Amino acid sequence: MSAIQDSSVVLEVSNLNKCFGNFVANDQINFNLTAGEIHCLLGENGAGKSTFAKCLYGAYHQDTGTVKVNGFDVKFNSPRDAIHHGIGMVHQHFVLVPTMTVVENIVVGVEKSGISTGIKDAAKKVVALSEKFGVELDPHALVANLAVGQQQWVEILKALFSGVEILILDEPTAALTPQESEQLFSIIKKMTMDGTSVIFITHKLNEVMQVSDRITIFRKGKKVGSVKTSTTNKIELATLMVGRGVHFEVEKETLEPGTLVMEIRDLSASSKDKRESLKSINLSIYQNEILGIAGVGGNGQSELFDAIIGIHPISGGNIYLNGDEITRLKTAKILGKGLASIPSDRMTQGLLLEFTVAENLILGSQWVSPFKSGILLKEKEIIKNAENLIKEYEIATSGPEQVAARLSGGNLQKLILARELSRDITCVMANCPTRGLDVGAIEYVHQRLVELRDQGIGVMLISEDLDEIFNVADRIAVIYQGKIMGEFKTNQTSREQIGLLMAGVTEGIK
Amino acid sequence: MTSMNNEQVIKTKLKIVKQEIRNPWIDLLAVLVALVAGLLVGAVVIVSSGTDATEAYGALYEGAFGTPKAVMQTILQATPLLFTGLAAVVAFRGKIWNIGGEGQFLAGAMMTTWVSIKLANLPQPILVPIIILAAMTGGAVWAGIAGYLRAKFRVNEIIVTVMLNYIIEFIMSYILQNHWTDPKSSYPQSISFAPTTYFPSLFDSKLHIGLILVLVMVLLVYLLLWKTPIGYEIRAIGVNPVAAKFKGINVTRTILLTMLVSGALAGLGGGTEIAGVHHRLRLDISAGYGFTGILVAMMGQLNPFGAIVAAVFFGALINGSYLMQIKSQVPVALVHSIQGVILFFLVIAFVVRQYRIRKVQIDE
Numbered sequence: 001m002s003a004i005q006d007s008s009v010v011l012e013v014s015n016l017n018k019c020f021g022n023f024v025a026n027d028q029i030n031f032n033l034t035a036g037e038i039h040c041l042l043g044e045n046g047a048g049k050s051t052f053a054k055c056l057y058g059a060y061h062q063d064t065g066t067v068k069v070n071g072f073d074v075k076f077n078s079p080r081d082a083i084h085h086g087i088g089m090v091h092q093h094f095v096l097v098p099t100m101t102v103v104e105n106i107v108v109g110v111e112k113s114g115i116s117t118g119i120k121d122a123a124k125k126v127v128a129l130s131e132k133f134g135v136e137l138d139p140h141a142l143v144a145n146l147a148v149g150q151q152q153w154v155e156i157l158k159a160l161f162s163g164v165e166i167l168i169l170d171e172p173t174a175a176l177t178p179q180e181s182e183q184l185f186s187i188i189k190k191m192t193m194d195g196t197s198v199i200f201i202t203h204k205l206n207e208v209m210q211v212s213d214r215i216t217i218f219r220k221g222k223k224v225g226s227v228k229t230s231t232t233n234k235i236e237l238a239t240l241m242v243g244r245g246v247h248f249e250v251e252k253e254t255l256e257p258g259t260l261v262m263e264i265r266d267l268s269a270s271s272k273d274k275r276e277s278l279k280s281i282n283l284s285i286y287q288n289e290i291l292g293i294a295g296v297g298g299n300g301q302s303e304l305f306d307a308i309i310g311i312h313p314i315s316g317g318n319i320y321l322n323g324d325e326i327t328r329l330k331t332a333k334i335l336g337k338g339l340a341s342i343p344s345d346r347m348t349q350g351l352l353l354e355f356t357v358a359e360n361l362i363l364g365s366q367w368v369s370p371f372k373s374g375i376l377l378k379e380k381e382i383i384k385n386a387e388n389l390i391k392e393y394e395i396a397t398s399g400p401e402q403v404a405a406r407l408s409g410g411n412l413q414k415l416i417l418a419r420e421l422s423r424d425i426t427c428v429m430a431n432c433p434t435r436g437l438d439v440g441a442i443e444y445v446h447q448r449l450v451e452l453r454d455q456g457i458g459v460m461l462i463s464e465d466l467d468e469i470f471n472v473a474d475r476i477a478v479i480y481q482g483k484i485m486g487e488f489k490t491n492q493t494s495r496e497q498i499g500l501l502m503a504g505v506t507e508g509i510k
Numbered sequence: 511m512t513s514m515n516n517e518q519v520i521k522t523k524l525k526i527v528k529q530e531i532r533n534p535w536i537d538l539l540a541v542l543v544a545l546v547a548g549l550l551v552g553a554v555v556i557v558s559s560g561t562d563a564t565e566a567y568g569a570l571y572e573g574a575f576g577t578p579k580a581v582m583q584t585i586l587q588a589t590p591l592l593f594t595g596l597a598a599v600v601a602f603r604g605k606i607w608n609i610g611g612e613g614q615f616l617a618g619a620m621m622t623t624w625v626s627i628k629l630a631n632l633p634q635p636i637l638v639p640i641i642i643l644a645a646m647t648g649g650a651v652w653a654g655i656a657g658y659l660r661a662k663f664r665v666n667e668i669i670v671t672v673m674l675n676y677i678i679e680f681i682m683s684y685i686l687q688n689h690w691t692d693p694k695s696s697y698p699q700s701i702s703f704a705p706t707t708y709f710p711s712l713f714d715s716k717l718h719i720g721l722i723l724v725l726v727m728v729l730l731v732y733l734l735l736w737k738t739p740i741g742y743e744i745r746a747i748g749v750n751p752v753a754a755k756f757k758g759i760n761v762t763r764t765i766l767l768t769m770l771v772s773g774a775l776a777g778l779g780g781g782t783e784i785a786g787v788h789h790r791l792r793l794d795i796s797a798g799y800g801f802t803g804i805l806v807a808m809m810g811q812l813n814p815f816g817a818i819v820a821a822v823f824f825g826a827l828i829n830g831s832y833l834m835q836i837k838s839q840v841p842v843a844l845v846h847s848i849q850g851v852i853l854f855f856l857v858i859a860f861v862v863r864q865y866r867i868r869k870v871q872i873d874e
Contacts, residue, residue, distance in 0.1 A: 332758030348753065349752055349753055349756045350756065352746055355745070363746065364758055366739040367739050376738055
């Protein structure tokens with residue numbers, strides 16, 4: 001530890017801002033990195049950590065703020081500039097040519113090396129470096145034939161060859177097996193002994209604790225803290241990550257849960273790479289009740305949502321909606337049985353941005369009367385429907401014929417709400433319905449959810465925001481690595497208890 | 511944390527930003543620019559070969575629209591292009607890249623030939639509808655192969671449709687030379703079909719009911735795409751297949767259906783060309799109509815009515831080029847290079863129009 005305190009600052013960022021349109025991705029970020037340090041950037045998806053890293057790497061330009069490398073002000077116009085200043089980045093998705101050999105891939109990326117003479121020298125250097133870091137790698141193997149972990153090592157080698165002193169790793173373990181991850185950690189640790197500094201972006205708490213010297217936590221575009229790893233623990237990090245800021249309290253009267261609306265029994269599912277994404281999930285949703293699903297992002301929430309609406313394949317278990325089994329039915333059938341679905345990514349999963357507002361409002365109902373009669377769509381009814389919903393849901397738009405892409409984020413979400421809630425429904429599933437919205441829109445969504453509950457509809461709210469869960473939900477279930485860790489009435493639990501379960505800690509609950 | 515440095519000098523610079531929303535006027539401008547550019551490059555080629563460009567283009571115009579007969583010939587020339595253009599409109603609206611219009615056109619022509627030979631004894635009012643159905647079926651089946659592979663196994667439809675073009679070309683060539691050959695001809699072509707297979711002519715001219723058929727198809731394609739739930743689904747998967755899937759649209763089925771409709775239209779083009787114009791199958795029955803159809807669709811902004819204008823334009827270009835060759839010795843092949851340049855600029859314009867230049871504030 002003392003080594004870190006003594007060593008000099010190699011990278012210093014002050015007051016960095018980055019906006020995309022009206023969305024503030026990075027808000028006044030201050031950050032520093034010392035020589036030989038492993039510094040984790042921790043935060044939820046969309047918290048702004050990747051944006052921040054891309055600003056450091058020259059892929060984005062910050063709107064305001066300064067970056068100093070070794071004490072000198074720098075301004076990067078491209079990743080090439082960043083590499084010149086000794087900053088390299090390994091992206092989540094590798095940028096390798098699969099039909100070329102390891103050493104060819106490395107030589108291509110490095111300037112000033114004559115290809116013919118370069119290859120031999122480079123091959124020797126690749127072997128030497130791989131031995132030093134304890135990786136088995138044939139420099140003349142085709143990249144396409146390498147394991148994912150080896151490909152990542154090639155990416156790191158590319159960075160080392162171009163003389164990188166600061167290495168940024170973006171979610172490096174996302175595609176790795178546990179063994180490969182362990183190897184990666186040992187590589188990184190060896191690198192830092194040579195004075196290289198590493199910025200490690202992740203949202204996995206275990207990794208952070210295992211590998212880092214220092215941790216900077218991002219939340220909703222802001223830096224919420226910087227802590228030494230030795231002085232913190234997973235629970236503190238989880239709370240910092242999901243936040244406990246002041247939120248608007250939602251007015252809510254106590255209601256007794258009514259009849260069972262949706263029942264999920266022993267639901268299991270596997271993702272494409274054969275990983276078990278859902279493990280024997282049991283959940284019940286009742287009338288007049290909001291069930292909150294809390295958890296750190298990427299722990300099976302999307303798989304659960306997708307499995308229920310029939311998009312993610314189910315390997316075991318049953319799902320019932322109003323007593324009817326809906327397991328493995330076609331999506332259209334499931335939704336038609338009275339299930340409203342509000343997906344987490346409204347732009348790609350929820351809407352047809354190039355279609356008009358009116359057209360978006362009938363998505364999924366294009367075969368249903370009154371929007372269809374005979375084989376034709378009934379334009380009059382479609383427009384009338386849109387006019388009514390625009391009024392009822394206060395959607396800010398110039399009219400039914402406006403292209404949806406022109407609407408703001410909050411209004412896009414209102415568009416989805418209007419479409420989903422205006423149908424004949426008994427159950428609502430919402431996945432992160434307030435992500436990326438401004439305060440006013442968040443309040444609106446919360447109020448709508450509570451209204452639905454009051455009307456006797458069963459609501460399932462999946463959220464990575466603990467404040468939101470505690471604010472809105474009547475009952476909370478915690479999901480961690482595809483498993484439900486526990487279920488509590490909101491007024492009988494605490495943030496600490498939920499936070500612990502979200503971090504996967506089941507022992508020592510107060 | 512809260513101190514913002516407000517004393518920085520705010521400068522502006524021009525920046526290229528992506529724009530999500532399409533402006534129809536800019537789209538139209540893009541088409542016109544591509545068109546003018548194509549003709550200009552053509553002019554450069556003409557001039558560099560020592561001919562007067564205005565004279566050559568004058569002859570081209572005269573050949574296309576100079577006399578009522580020329581106009582009629584242009585319309586005849588535009589008809590198959592409009593069929594294949596409509597085929598591309600339907601497929602491209604669903605972002606299914608059917609490059610196999612050529613092969614589907616030939617499949618339709620071959621089905622028409624087969625029916626014309628086998629059922630020549632049926633009376634015309636019965637045979638003509640059968641020919642129409644057979645031609646559509648041929649094109650639909652040939653496109654359906656690519657559609658099925660794409661929908662079920664995610665095989666890239668561009669590659670499959672292009673390969674299917676070659677396959678059917680060789681199949682057709684084989685059959686023409688071995689089974690359907692006209693014994694009286696040294697050229698690989700079929701016998702001349704019985705008059706019962708002819709599409710009835712219009713106004714006692716060379717024009718035939720294929721013209722009415724194609725205009726009906728324009729209307730039907732418009733209704734299909736914008737007024738029916740099926741068309742809604744085709745356009746939905748073209749815009750955002752993920753959202754379509756999340757809202758229960760059967761993406762697999764819609765892809766297959768799109769390809770079937772697209773193929774049927776191209777196939778009908780092939781059938782019309784035989785039953786309406788040539789009355790026999792020839793090796794060169796399609797002068798690249800399937801490929802020019804892609805151009806027609808793109809220049810027509812993937813709109814069936816726009817495709818009419820584009821088809822007439824390219825029909826005129828092809829038809830007029832014959833007189834141009836006679837009068838000013840500019841070879842017909844020039845038309846291909848003009849078409850190529852237009853496509854080139856259209857593709858550039860389609861990319862460029864996704865961006866716009868905006869003034870942004872920067873701080874130094």
